[in-house]
Amino acid sequence: MRVTMKLISATAMAAALLANPAMAQDDVRIALVVKALGIGFFDAAAKGAEEAAAELGNVELIYTGPTDTTAEGQIEVINSLIAQQVDAIAISSNDTDALVPALQKAMERGITVISWDSGVAPAGRQMHLNPSSNPLIGNMIVKLAADHLPDGGDVAVLSATSTSTNQNIWIEEMTKVLPEYPGINVVGTVYGDDLADKSYREATGLMQTYPDLKAIIAPTSVGIVAAAQAVVDAGKVGQVNVTGLGLPSEMAGAIESGASQSFAIWNPIDLGYSATMLAYELSQNGAVAEAGAEIPMGRMGTLTLDENMEGAMADPFVYDASNIEEFKSIF
């Protein structure tokens, strides 16, 4: 049985090396659990969480998640975090309902549980952090257009489908705040159905129908890219500004060509930072998650919870020529 002996002695040696506890046990351990590891968006969130941990000082951050975006993978991770008796879990979930029993068990054992980005059903968490809110997004998309039109002008909206819930709510919220932007004249809304070619044709059509068009607002990541391409192809860079909601990796070209001056989307770094701060406040500083509670989150200000224990972090983050290089490789 020489084989076995060798194996045992080798593992025992490895164990001795690893068993040396590197961390001080009195550190507050906060676990940032993501949908799956190896996704740029979540790596950026972890960067923000590290920043928060460094700012707080006595925090050990555990950045973890499954290899596939499965609920069962996240349950395995949660079980091992419960076993380690971490102080708090901040999770972006793969399944609203499937994680509830595991997270309830965590809360029963005194672990603070919050969800962020992609939420968990209220029974399975103390609170949820949304990156932004519908009114904030509605305001931001028109503000982006207005910022580059000091004298006002015609703008049009290129949406996803006419039945897209998110886009419809955002456009509705935008309409509500329009009186605050005098001179901005919304001439129409068209639908590109979140298809690149249809969005492209609709954007081209807008420029032909409204020759004085100054901006296209596309609150969809597919539409905004297609519209920017349409503006470039029509030779209208500098005349028509494309803005709305998009992903930095897909919009880098449009910013470079000048077809888009700026656009917005959540900032994953701020999101990870805020989630960590909130988890710390709830777990260590006696903050209580209840309707109307205002919980501080460091440099991001305070979060106000609604009756569903949800809160909106901030305005969507604006990306332009000054920061696109940094973010285009992240997500």
Add this chain to the structure above:
Amino acid sequence: MTDTSLHRRLPDRLTTRTQRLLRSWEVLLLAVAVAIFTFNALASPYFLNVWNLSDATFNFTEKAMIAFAMALLIIAGEIDLSVAAIVALASTAMGYALQFGVGTPGLVAIGLGTGLACGAFNGFLVTRLGLASIVVTIGTMSLFRGISSIVLGDGAFNGYPASFAVFGQGYVWWVITVELAIFAVLAVVFGVLLHRTNFGRAVYAIGNNPTAALFSGVRVDRVRFILFLLTGLMAGLAAVCLTSRLGSTRPSIAMGMELEVVTMVVLGGVNILGGSGTIPGVVIAAFVMGLVTFGLGLLNVPGIVMSIFVGALLIGVIALPRLIGKLRA
């Protein structure tokens, strides 16, 4: 005038029974399991806690249920790569039935029935049409998961009745979960089936030489068909347990599970080319994989590194006896 040399007793075998047992795969694997257990207990202060260990059994129980049937299938020289997709389809079928108010017994029947039907479909293609099982099941893997994705879209089925939760969240006694109990019962059932019945002998015979088995009167295709049915049924059972544990069905359910099941079987000492392997080996392999993933999880090793570790373990454990053999020669 007695010539003693003529009467000298010759041993039946060159090694004794104990020697063979000590050199067996199962003992090597058991040693690995003990080593990993010791390592984990030393590396993490949270490992030796019965409740934590009880939670950790979920890392392998559902996969092991499929692994038992898969072991028989692989010993018989076949393979089924569609098992994870069967789990997804069975779970989707249960979720779909739920929308029409089907109760717990009905849901279980539908889960198991879907598994059986998928197994029968695989078995039919392999035995009646004479297609290679690896090709057939790669095809049905996409087919079953495709159907499930079409039904689900990017949505999910949830709202399973509370009584349905017993399979994946219930306890039989103290820390023994319902799933662990099912696992233990199946281990005995499959152990007896493979090692103590004619059917089990036929499985080995087919794996070693299907033609010889056929000429010896073994109904080869019938045995193969039954093995595919069994594998489908076990995938259906795993779907019941997994769905019950999650309380919801999503398109990503059981993604990648087939490779973990095959890994478990091969780690358990089953020859991937067929003909040999044991159920006790698979049982120990299930524990080894559960202990490894849970232990590494406690050390917060990322999942990607964990799969590298499991891969290395598999290659290591398989290569070691061969290397030792070469060194001795």
